[in-house]
Amino acid sequence: MKPLPTDRPRVWLFERHAHAVTLKASRSSFERQWGPPHRVVTRDDGRLQEAHWGWRSECGLELMVVSMREADRFHVFIEPLEVDHALPTWG
Numbered sequence: 055m056k057p058l059p060t061d062r063p064r065v066w067l068f069e070r071h072a073h074a075v076t077l078k079a080s081r082s083s084f085e086r087q088w089g090p091p092h093r094v095v096t097r098d099d100g101r102l103q104e105a106h107w108g109w110r111s112e113c114g115l116e117l118m119v120v121s122m123r124e125a126d127r128f129h130v131f132i133e134p135l136e137v138d139h140a141l142p143t144w145g
Contacts, residue, residue, distance in 0.1 A: 057092050057109060065113075081105075081121065084128060088119075103132040115139055 060129040077084075085091075091105035103123040108115045117140060132140050 057107070058139045077119075077130065078126060079128065080126050084121070091121075113139075 085103065088107060092108055093106040095104045095106060105121045105123065107119040108117070115136055116132075117136075119128050120131070121128045130140075
């Protein structure tokens with residue numbers, strides 16, 4: 055899977071993709087497997103930090119993962135009809 059470009063707006067991912075699943079894992083173990091965030095967004099005068107990962111597989115599947123700095127939860131955004139397709143692709 056290849057990272058999605060970070061030089062374009064990400065809003066379309068959230069509008070088009072539904073929240074499919076929440077993963078619970080430590081941030082360090084997630085980054086060990088999937089690498090550092092592709093983009094970090096700071097909100098509320100630096101008090102809130104979101105880490106974003108986005109991938110596109112060779113088959114065209116796109117997914118977005120978002121995590122807040124404070125939590126060991128990762129929110130996966132994907133088109134609802136692609137959930138069955140995503141599970142074997144993403145492992």
